[in-house]
Amino acid sequence: MFIYLKAKINGTMVSNKELQEKRMRGYFIAAASEILKGEGLRAVNVRSVSERAGYSFATLYNYFKDLNELIFICVNDFLEECEQMAEEQSQHLQPGKERLKMRMKALINYFTQYQGIFELCYIEKMNNAGSKQATSKMVYELTDRTADADITYMLNKKLLTDEEAEILKINLRHSLPGMMLFYLNRMQPVDYKDYMKIVNIQLDAALRNN
Amino acid sequence: MFIYLKAKINGTMVSNKELQEKRMRGYFIAAASEILKGEGLRAVNVRSVSERAGYSFATLYNYFKDLNELIFICVNDFLEECEQMAEEQSQHLQPGKERLKMRMKALINYFTQYQGIFELCYIEKMNNAGSKQATSKMVYELTDRTADADITYMLNKKLLTDEEAEILKINLRHSLPGMMLFYLNRMQPVDYKDYMKIVNIQLDAALRNN
């Protein structure tokens, strides 16, 4: 008989089957995220993720096309998480240059803390072309999204011309990944404070604070 | 008997044995470089490199500790090559801002042409800690080295203060890899001209040309 029991997730009605499937996917996503944050990208593989999720490695393939699909989902989650973090850490500030700076630093802080996530988002060869497009667009535009409110504010207040705003966005879009790359590939264990000094200089240059 | 025949390589005397070993290494290095430039990083593996060099995969291990060592050598070669390219392409210009800009563009041109090389230099997880330090230092400082002559010139001519020079170097060090990353991870096949327009804006911002 075609009776589906319904359960509520995120405000939408779904069948039991969908609910269960969503939960299963959640277990694998959580497992992959944990490993990524803890041990980094290299430690993520079909077997390690499945084991942590409490299933056989083959079960993963019942819920994801392949390992790549799972990893892409993690990327999107991480992006959301770090955007939210930037928002929270700058809540106490008024819109404008200082808040923008704080938000950019929050992004850098997030990715330097979770290096595996940076590698994943900006670097990983994204083997599967499928999800690549949408995801890499999301990654690029991370700085744009995070800077948007403050740049709009400054534009409205005539603190910035349209052209200056465009240059600022381009600058942030390029220099943030550059700075993270620098930290990631560092040779000697750079002091985080020293690193942040350079970050400050770079951000001040982008914001024309000198 | 301990008689070694000598042969001249790069102006230094070496034994036959050393010469032969150097040649053998050269075959593998050339093979790896070709594959890197042609098919990219993903196509490089012990078997493909060895086959192109004309030997069994096991022979590679008689001349290199592992695949990583071979790849690191390639990185160093590529860095030299692209520095030289920047030099050549700007020979006709006088020292100063314009030449610096041309050299930066030459770097970008090199890495966007050979994407596998960019991935390799800036991204690849450099699994083996051994050569990593020295090499990643070389990679970072690529923009510094390439910009050095022009920045020194501008300092001498008082076209730049010490502080401005420092900021410029930091800016180039971060934004060039950022721009390359952008091109590499691009979603839709970006028109190279459009890309170069953005590169120009970024470089002009770094050079305070606006």
Place this chain on the structure above:
DNA sequence: TTTATTTATTTAACATTGTTCATTTTATTT
């Protein structure tokens, strides 16, 4: 409640890649 059928999970197996080692081939010395 028992049986049949569908669904979910897992074990076995294969392909690819990096690496090691014993064996074979080649070069050198006596």
Place this chain on the structure above:
DNA sequence: AAATAAAATGAACAATGTTAAATAAATAAA
């Protein structure tokens, strides 16, 4: 030409991604 050293190789192993057949669990039908 025989003995020895050096170089090159193929067989084999481990790790990883993936597929597909076999098993277990859940559900529907009787």
